[in-house]
Amino acid sequence: MNTTFQYKWWIAVFLTIVVQLLFLRDLALFYYGFCFIYLWAIIKAPIETPPVYLILGAFALGWLLDTFYNTHGMHAFSTVLIAWLRPTFFNILTPANGYDERSSISLAEMKWMWFFPYLGLMLITHHLVLFLLEASDWSLFGLSLWKAFLSTLLGIAVFSLLELFNQGK
Numbered sequence: 001m002n003t004t005f006q007y008k009w010w011i012a013v014f015l016t017i018v019v020q021l022l023f024l025r026d027l028a029l030f031y032y033g034f035c036f037i038y039l040w041a042i043i044k045a046p047i048e049t050p051p052v053y054l055i056l057g058a059f060a061l062g063w064l065l066d067t068f069y070n071t072h073g074m075h076a077f078s079t080v081l082i083a084w085l086r087p088t089f090f091n092i093l094t095p096a097n098g099y100d101e102r103s104s105i106s107l108a109e110m111k112w113m114w115f116f117p118y119l120g121l122m123l124i125t126h127h128l129v130l131f132l133l134e135a136s137d138w139s140l141f142g143l144s145l146w147k148a149f150l151s152t153l154l155g156i157a158v159f160s161l162l163e164l165f166n167q168g169k
Helices: 003-022 037-043 051-069 074-093 112-135 138-166
Strands: none
Touching (some): 003 051, 037 138, 051 074, 074 112, 112 138
16 A cells, blocks of 8 residues: 555545534435445455454544444444454455455446445445444334435445546546
C-alpha cells in the first residue's frame, strides 16, 4: 500500500465521518431506510489490512457514531462485527485465481460479479445486527428486517454512485 493511497484513504475516511454526522444523521428513505456512509472505511479498506487494525478502527468508528447518535454501543458492535467477518466474506467470495496482492476493493478492479455480493453481504450484516439491537424486542422483528432491507438497498445505491464517480481515478 503506497503512501499516496494511505493519505487519500485517511482523508476519505475523515470526510465520510463528517458527511455522516452533519448531513446523513436525520436523512431517511421512506422513514425506514438509512444511509450509513461511514461504513465505507471498513468496506473499502485494503485487502491486506491486518484484521486487528480493522477491528480497532471499526470500534473507533462505531464508538464515534454511538457518541453522536446516542445509541449506546450499537454502531460499535455492528461495525466491529462486519470488520471481524470481512475475512470470512473474502473467503466465501474468493475468485478462482485468488486475489492479487495489489488489488483494491473497487468496482473497476473487482468487477460487479464480486463487488456487489461483497457490498451486499457487508451492508445487510451490519444493518440486520444494528436494527435488531435497536429494536431489542422480537415483536419488532419484521420492522427491523424492513429497515435493514431498505437501508441495504440505499447503501448499495450510494456506494455504487461513489464507485462510478471514483472509477476514473
